[in-house]
Amino acid sequence: MPPAAEPEVAPEPQVTPVLAPGSASEPRPSRPSRGSRPRLRAAAGAALLTGVLFCLAGRLAGSYPFGTRTRNIVDLGQQYLPFHAYWRDLLLGRTHGDLFLNWSSGFGTNFLGDFGTYLSSPFDLLVVLFPADRPELALYAVTALKIATAGAAMAALLLTLRRGPWPVAAILxxxxxxxxxxxxxxxxxxxxLDGLVAFPLLCLVGEWARKGRRPVLGPLVVALAWCANFYTAYMATIGAAVVLVVRLLTTDDTATATTSTSIKPTFEAAxxxxxxxxxxAARSVLLGIGLAAPLVIVIFLGTKAADPTPPTAFVAAAWSDVAARFLPATASVATxxxxxxxxxxxLALTLPFNSAVAGRVRAGWITAIALVTLSLQWEPTHLLWHAGASPNGIPYRQTFVLCGLLLMAAWLSVAGGPPRPRALLGGTGALxxxxxxxxxxxxxxRWTYPAVAGAVALGVLAAAAALLARARPVGRLLPVLAVVLLLAAQAGETxxxxxxxxxxxxxxxxxxxRVGPWHTDMARAVAEKDAWPRHRTDPGEVPGGNDVLLVGGEGADYYSSLTSDTYSRTLTGLGFGYYAKGRHPVSLDNPVTDAIFSIGTRMRSTPRGPLALDRLPEATITVTDTPVPPLVTVHPAGAPAPAGSSDSAFARQERMLGRAVYEVPAGPRRTTAPDGAGTTLTARCPAGSDVWLWAPEYQGTAALAGSPSATSTFAGKLPSVVAPMQRLGTVPADGTVRIDLRPEPKAGPRQKLPANPVGCLDRQRLADTxxxxxxxxxxxxxxxxxTLTADLPxxxxxxxxxxxxxxxxWRCAAGDAPLAPADSRLGLLAVPLDGRATSVTCSFxxxxxxxxxxxGAAALLGLLATALPHRRRRTGRVHPSAGRQEFTARAHPARSTE
Incomplete structure (x- = not known):
C-alpha cells in the first residue's frame, strides 16, 4: 500500500510560557534555519549546473566565446548587442546624451523608453566590467548569469512548495x-530572460502573501521584475497568479489575518x-507595478507612438508540432x-498516477497545466498572454510559464520519494x-529520438536505483547513483x-x-572626426545594424521596438530605406539629406571579403567631409514650395531643404528588355547631373545603360523592407538617361515603381543652397x-x-520664452521667430x-503605509519596554532529505 500523501497543513502552533528578557530560554538572534539550508544548496547547485551546461552547449556548437562562430542572429546582433555597447558608454560618461535622450541614433531619440525595454535589468550593469571592444563577451556573461539565476530561483521555489531532496530540486x-x-x-x-527569472520569484511573492509574510519585500520584488522587463514580467505575473490559485485551493496552511482560535463557520475557517x-497578493502586485510606473508608463506611451507593425492573425500550431516541441533538439519560432x-x-507525467500525492493536489495542478496548455492555442487567451496584441514574430513567448508549471508538477510527484512503479509506468506510457x-x-x-532513447535508458536506471534504495535503505550509494543518473540524462539531452x-x-x-576590425577601425575613425554638435558624423553601414550605437557618431540608423512612427514616416518619405517593417530605418548616403540633417562627415566602408559565420569582418574605411548647414537653420515665413514639386521623395527633400535642386523627369518611358527579363526607363536630364533612382518596393538590380559595372542592388520587400534611393551615375553629355532594371525572378515579373522614380541632382544648386x-x-x-541651444543672427x-x-x-522656445510643445515643419522641430529672439532652445x-x-510616489507612500504598521506589530511582540517578551514556538519541521 503506498504511503499517505505528505500533509499540506502546517503544524499546530504550541504556545510557550511568557519569558522575561535575558532569560536562558530567550530566543537568540536569528540565524539561517535548517529549513533554509537545502534551499540555499539547491539554488547554488542549480546556478552552477545551469552555467556549466549553458557554456558547454555553446562549446559543442562552436559559438563565441568558446568557438569562432557568431551568436549574433537576428535581433541579438541588431538590437541587444548595440544597445549594451551604448549602455556601457553611457554609464562611463562617454556619450553625448543621457538617460532621457540618445543623440546618436535616429537623429535624436527617446532613450528612457529604450532603457526600460532593453537595459533596465540589474544584470545589465555588468557591462562596465568588460572592455569596450568586447561587447559580445559582456552580453554573453549577462545572458549566462540571467539563465543561472533563473535556475537558482526555481530550485529555491520548489523547496518552498514542498520539502524534498535538494539535489533533485537543483536538477529540476x-x-x-x-x-x-x-x-x-x-x-x-x-x-x-528577466521574465524567466521573474516567474519563480513572483511565485515566491505569492507564497509570502498566502502565509502573510514579507509585505514589504513582496512589492519590491514585483517592482524589480516589472522594471527589469515589464513585457515578460506581465506574463510571469499571470503565471504566478495561476500558481497562487492552485496553492490556495490545494493547501490548508494559508495564514489568517487574526490570532483568534475560535471556531468559525466553514467559509470563515477556509x-x-x-x-x-x-x-x-493583489496589494503586492499593485504596489510593485506602481513603483515601476516611472518606467512602465514611459514604455507604454512610447509603444503607442511607435511605428505600427502590420496586424498579425494568430494561427494555432498543429497539435503534432506542439507534441514535438516537448522533445529534445527541436527548434521553431512558430511553435x-x-x-x-x-x-x-x-516525472511531471507521473503526477496523475501518483497516489502518494493527495488527490486534490493532483487535480489542481493537472487542471492548471491543461488549461494553460490550451490557452496557448486559443486566440482570446493568446491575446491575454500578450497584453491584447498578437506579436509579430514569435507567437509563443509565454511558454516559459508552462515549462515552469510542468517542473513544479514533476517536483510534487518526486519530492516525497521516487514514484511507485505504477506511477512510473503511467508516466512512461504517457511519454x-x-x-x-x-x-x-x-x-x-535527426537527433530528437536518439536523444530521447538515451535519456529514457538513463532515466530507467535512475528510477531502478531509487526504488531499490527505498526498498533497502542500507546506505547512500544507491540514492547518490540515482541522482547522478538523473543528472546525466537531463544534462545529455540539454x-x-x-x-x-x-x-x-x-x-x-x-x-x-562578430564584432571585429571593421567595427574597431570605424569606431576609431569616428572618434577622430566627431564634431558634435557643430555637425553630425555618420558611420554609414556597419555589419549588425544600429551602427552608431556600436561605433559612435550620429546617424539615421536606429532599430528599436519604440521607433517613432513620426520618425519612420518622415525618413521613408525622404527616400530612406528600412527593415523590420519600419522599425529599423537605415542610413541614406545622399548629399541632399546630408545637408538637411547636417551630416558633415560621412564614412564609407569597402569590405575586404564576404561576411562569414566564423571570421571577423574587415573593411577599408574612407572619410568624406562636406560643407553642410548647421543643425539649426532659418527658413523664411511662407516660403513657396520649389517649382515643379510633386509627391515624390525628391520633392519632399526639396521642400525640407527649401530650394529646388533636382530635375525630376515626368513619367519616364518604360520599355521591356529584348529578352523580356527586365525593363528600361528612358528620360532626359541636364548633362553632368547625378542620376538617382527611388524605387522603395523594387527588388532587383539597376544600372545606367553603358555602365554595367556600376550596378546597384535594391532589396524592397513590403511590408518588411523598403529600399533606399541610390545614385546610379552621371548623366551623359547627350542628356539621355537609360536605366536597365533586372528584377529578381522570385519577386515576380511586375514590380511597382513610383510615378516619378528618377531624379537628377544639380550639385551646383545644392552647393549654393x-x-x-x-x-x-x-x-x-x-x-x-x-537639451539643444542655438545662437541665431x-x-x-x-x-x-x-x-x-x-x-x-520635445519642447522648444525662442529667446527667453518658456518652453512649450514644439511645432513641426515637415516632420522636424520648428520654432517661430519674430525678429527679436537671438537664440532658440529645445529640450526633451x-x-x-x-x-x-x-x-511611483503614490505607490511608495502605499508601501510605507504597509511597512509601518507591520513594523509596529513586530516591535509590539518583542519590544523590551513591555517588560516581558512573548513569542510563539513552532514545532520543528521534519528534516528534509539532503
Whole structure:
C-alpha cells in the first residue's frame, strides 16, 4: 500500500510560557534555519549546473566565446548587442546624451523608453566590467548569469512548495532555466530572460502573501521584475497568479489575518483566509507595478507612438508540432518551445498516477497545466498572454510559464520519494504516446529520438536505483547513483538540444558577424572626426545594424521596438530605406539629406571579403567631409514650395531643404528588355547631373545603360523592407538617361515603381543652397544631455528648423520664452521667430515621466503605509519596554532529505 500523501497543513502552533528578557530560554538572534539550508544548496547547485551546461552547449556548437562562430542572429546582433555597447558608454560618461535622450541614433531619440525595454535589468550593469571592444563577451556573461539565476530561483521555489531532496530540486531548477524556450528564444533575446527569472520569484511573492509574510519585500520584488522587463514580467505575473490559485485551493496552511482560535463557520475557517491571501497578493502586485510606473508608463506611451507593425492573425500550431516541441533538439519560432528534458517531463507525467500525492493536489495542478496548455492555442487567451496584441514574430513567448508549471508538477510527484512503479509506468506510457503523436511533425530533428532513447535508458536506471534504495535503505550509494543518473540524462539531452538549436538557427535565420576590425577601425575613425554638435558624423553601414550605437557618431540608423512612427514616416518619405517593417530605418548616403540633417562627415566602408559565420569582418574605411548647414537653420515665413514639386521623395527633400535642386523627369518611358527579363526607363536630364533612382518596393538590380559595372542592388520587400534611393551615375553629355532594371525572378515579373522614380541632382544648386542656409543659420550650437541651444543672427524671422525629428516630448522656445510643445515643419522641430529672439532652445522630456513619477510616489507612500504598521506589530511582540517578551514556538519541521 503506498504511503499517505505528505500533509499540506502546517503544524499546530504550541504556545510557550511568557519569558522575561535575558532569560536562558530567550530566543537568540536569528540565524539561517535548517529549513533554509537545502534551499540555499539547491539554488547554488542549480546556478552552477545551469552555467556549466549553458557554456558547454555553446562549446559543442562552436559559438563565441568558446568557438569562432557568431551568436549574433537576428535581433541579438541588431538590437541587444548595440544597445549594451551604448549602455556601457553611457554609464562611463562617454556619450553625448543621457538617460532621457540618445543623440546618436535616429537623429535624436527617446532613450528612457529604450532603457526600460532593453537595459533596465540589474544584470545589465555588468557591462562596465568588460572592455569596450568586447561587447559580445559582456552580453554573453549577462545572458549566462540571467539563465543561472533563473535556475537558482526555481530550485529555491520548489523547496518552498514542498520539502524534498535538494539535489533533485537543483536538477529540476536547471531543467527550467535550460528549457527549449531558453535555447530557442531567450538566449538570443536577453531581455526576455528577466521574465524567466521573474516567474519563480513572483511565485515566491505569492507564497509570502498566502502565509502573510514579507509585505514589504513582496512589492519590491514585483517592482524589480516589472522594471527589469515589464513585457515578460506581465506574463510571469499571470503565471504566478495561476500558481497562487492552485496553492490556495490545494493547501490548508494559508495564514489568517487574526490570532483568534475560535471556531468559525466553514467559509470563515477556509474561505476567508484564502480571500485575504488574494488581497495581500493583489496589494503586492499593485504596489510593485506602481513603483515601476516611472518606467512602465514611459514604455507604454512610447509603444503607442511607435511605428505600427502590420496586424498579425494568430494561427494555432498543429497539435503534432506542439507534441514535438516537448522533445529534445527541436527548434521553431512558430511553435511553443516546451522541452524541459525527457526525465523531468516523465516525472511531471507521473503526477496523475501518483497516489502518494493527495488527490486534490493532483487535480489542481493537472487542471492548471491543461488549461494553460490550451490557452496557448486559443486566440482570446493568446491575446491575454500578450497584453491584447498578437506579436509579430514569435507567437509563443509565454511558454516559459508552462515549462515552469510542468517542473513544479514533476517536483510534487518526486519530492516525497521516487514514484511507485505504477506511477512510473503511467508516466512512461504517457511519454510514449506524446512521442508517437509528434512523429509526423516537421520540427523533429535527426537527433530528437536518439536523444530521447538515451535519456529514457538513463532515466530507467535512475528510477531502478531509487526504488531499490527505498526498498533497502542500507546506505547512500544507491540514492547518490540515482541522482547522478538523473543528472546525466537531463544534462545529455540539454547539451544536444542547445547544440542543435544553435546550429539550426544559424542555418535558417539572418545573422550578423562578430564584432571585429571593421567595427574597431570605424569606431576609431569616428572618434577622430566627431564634431558634435557643430555637425553630425555618420558611420554609414556597419555589419549588425544600429551602427552608431556600436561605433559612435550620429546617424539615421536606429532599430528599436519604440521607433517613432513620426520618425519612420518622415525618413521613408525622404527616400530612406528600412527593415523590420519600419522599425529599423537605415542610413541614406545622399548629399541632399546630408545637408538637411547636417551630416558633415560621412564614412564609407569597402569590405575586404564576404561576411562569414566564423571570421571577423574587415573593411577599408574612407572619410568624406562636406560643407553642410548647421543643425539649426532659418527658413523664411511662407516660403513657396520649389517649382515643379510633386509627391515624390525628391520633392519632399526639396521642400525640407527649401530650394529646388533636382530635375525630376515626368513619367519616364518604360520599355521591356529584348529578352523580356527586365525593363528600361528612358528620360532626359541636364548633362553632368547625378542620376538617382527611388524605387522603395523594387527588388532587383539597376544600372545606367553603358555602365554595367556600376550596378546597384535594391532589396524592397513590403511590408518588411523598403529600399533606399541610390545614385546610379552621371548623366551623359547627350542628356539621355537609360536605366536597365533586372528584377529578381522570385519577386515576380511586375514590380511597382513610383510615378516619378528618377531624379537628377544639380550639385551646383545644392552647393549654393548650403551656402545660403549656413549664412542665415545658427552661429553656434550647444548640446547637453537632452537639451539643444542655438545662437541665431540678430533680426532672424520666419521659422528656425532644428534637424531633429519632431517626436512627442520635445519642447522648444525662442529667446527667453518658456518652453512649450514644439511645432513641426515637415516632420522636424520648428520654432517661430519674430525678429527679436537671438537664440532658440529645445529640450526633451520622455512622455509619461511626470505621470509615472506621480504614480511611483503614490505607490511608495502605499508601501510605507504597509511597512509601518507591520513594523509596529513586530516591535509590539518583542519590544523590551513591555517588560516581558512573548513569542510563539513552532514545532520543528521534519528534516528534509539532503
Amino acid at each position: 531548477g536547471t531543467a527550467y532555466a535550460l528549457s527549449g524556450w531558453t535555447f530557442n528564444y531567450g538566449a538570443t533575446v536577453p531581455m526576455w 474561505g476567508r483566509p484564502r480571500f485575504l491571501a488574494l488581497l495581500r 511553443p518551445a516546451l522541452f524541459i528534458g525527457t526525465p523531468a517531463l516523465a 510514449g504516446l506524446l512521442a508517437l503523436a509528434a512523429a509526423g511533425s516537421v520540427d523533429i530533428d 547539451l544536444v538540444t542547445g547544440k542543435r538549436i544553435e546550429e539550426q538557427q544559424l542555418s535558417e535565420v539572418s545573422w550578423a558577424p 548650403v551656402r545660403d542656409l549656413t549664412a542665415t543659420g545658427a552661429t553656434a550650437v550647444r548640446a547637453t544631455g537632452h 540678430a533680426g532672424s524671422t520666419g521659422t528656425a528648423v532644428v534637424a531633429v525629428p519632431r517626436t512627442r516630448g 522630456r520622455p512622455p509619461g515621466v511626470k505621470l509615472g513619477g506621480a504614480v
